[in-house]
Amino acid sequence: MANVFEEKMKAYLALHIPAAEHMAFEQSCHSVAEAAEAANADTKDLVKNVCMIDADNNLIVAIVHGPDRASTSRVAKALDCVRPRLATADEILHMSGYPCGGTPSFGFAATFLVDPRVAERETVITGGGSEKSLVRLKTRDLLAANNAQIVRVRK
Numbered sequence: 345m346a347n348v349f350e351e352k353m354k355a356y357l358a359l360h361i362p363a364a365e366h367m368a369f370e371q372s373c374h375s376v377a378e379a380a381e382a383a384n385a386d387t388k389d390l391v392k393n394v395c396m397i398d399a400d401n402n403l404i405v406a407i408v409h410g411p412d413r414a415s416t417s418r419v420a421k422a423l424d425c426v427r428p429r430l431a432t433a434d435e436i437l438h439m440s441g442y443p444c445g446g447t448p449s450f451g452f453a454a455t456f457l458v459d460p461r462v463a464e465r466e467t468v469i470t471g472g473g474s475e476k477s478l479v480r481l482k483t484r485d486l487l488a489a490n491n492a493q494i495v496r497v498r499k
Contacts, residue, residue, distance in 0.1 A: 347473075347474050349441075349442055349443060349446060349473040349474045349477075350366070350368060350472060350473045350474050350476075350477050352441065352442075352473060353366060353442070353448060353451065353472055353473030353474075353477070353479065354366050354473075356450075356451045357479065360450075360451075360489055361450075361481055361485050361489055363481065363482065363485065364479050364480065364481035364482075364485060365479065365480040365481070366472055366473075366477065366478075366479050367382075367383060367472060367477060367478045367479070367480065368472070368474075368476060368477045369382040369476050369477065369478075370476070371476065372445075372475050372476060373445070373446070373471075373472070373475060373476055373477065373478055374445035374446075374475045375445075376390055376392060376410035376411065379410070379469065379478055380410065382478065383469055383478055383480070385469055387409075387410040387411050388409055388410065388411065388465075389410070389465070389467070389468065389469050390409070390410035390468070390469045390470070390478075391407050391408065391409060391410065391449060391462050391468045391469070391470050391486075392407070392408060392409075392410055392414075393405050393406075393407055393447045393448070393449050393470065393471060394406040394407075394408065394413075394414035394430070395430070395431040395435070395436045395439075395440065395444075395447060395454075396414075396416060396419060396428035396429060396430055396431055397428055397429055397430075397431050397435060398423070398425050398426065398428045399425065399426045399428075402454075402455065403431065403435075403439040403440065403452075403453070403454040403455070404419060404423070404428055404454060404455045404456075404457065405440075405447075405449070405454045405455070405456045405457070405490075406419050406457050406459070406497040407449050407456060407457065407458045407459060407462055407470075407486075407492070407497075408459045408461070408462065408497060408498045409459065409461050409462055409498070412459065412461065412498040412499070413498065413499045414459075414497050414498060414499070415497060415498065415499040416428055416429070416430070418495075418496055418497045418498070418499075419457060419497050422457055422493065422495040422496075422497065423455065423457075439452070439453075439454070440452045440454065442471065442473050442474075443474060443475060445471070445475040446471045446472060446473050446474040446475045446476075446477060447471045448470050448471045448472065448473060448479060449468075449470040449471070449486050449489075449490060450470075450486060450489035450490040451489070451490075454490075455493075456490040456491065456492035456493070457492060457493050457494075457495050457497045458486075458487060458490075458492040458493070458494050458495075458497075459494075459495075459496060459497050459498045460494055460495075460496060461498065462483065463483060463487065463494045465483050466482065466483060467480060467481065467482055467483065468480075468481065468483050468486060470486065
């Protein structure tokens with residue numbers, strides 16, 4: 345049975361990205377390895393959304409390939425701001441409307457930064473709204489949905 349976060353994501357997709365595929369699983373998709381196993385995909389097909397908070401308490405989402413790590417110093421340089429800090433699980437839920445481990449790459453107010461390696465892929469898999477769901481979509485649809493800047497944010 346889908347939870348409230350998954351239902352919210354499905355409604356968003358139906359309205360804004362109807363070609364996207366929402367996938368729900370019995371197992372956790374919280375880590376990249378778990379998500380790749382659940383989706384029967386390579387970790388390079390997955391993106392992770394590293395949520396950060398800037399000095400003005402704004403949400404920043406650095407989107408990188410599953411195996412990559414996001415750099416707070418690269419994010420600061422890209423946005424010409426003080427180095428942001430990682431968001432807590434409570435902040436992620438409060439500011440995005442989705443739990444940590446299921447946060448999608450779109451669908452809420454934030455500054456989205458997409459690493460160029462992600463932008464090179466035709467299709468990606470991102471958080472689906474819960475720790476047990478994912479969304480597979482065209483990268484161009486992801487970029488259109490979140491109005492992202494493409495800038496190197498990986499370490």
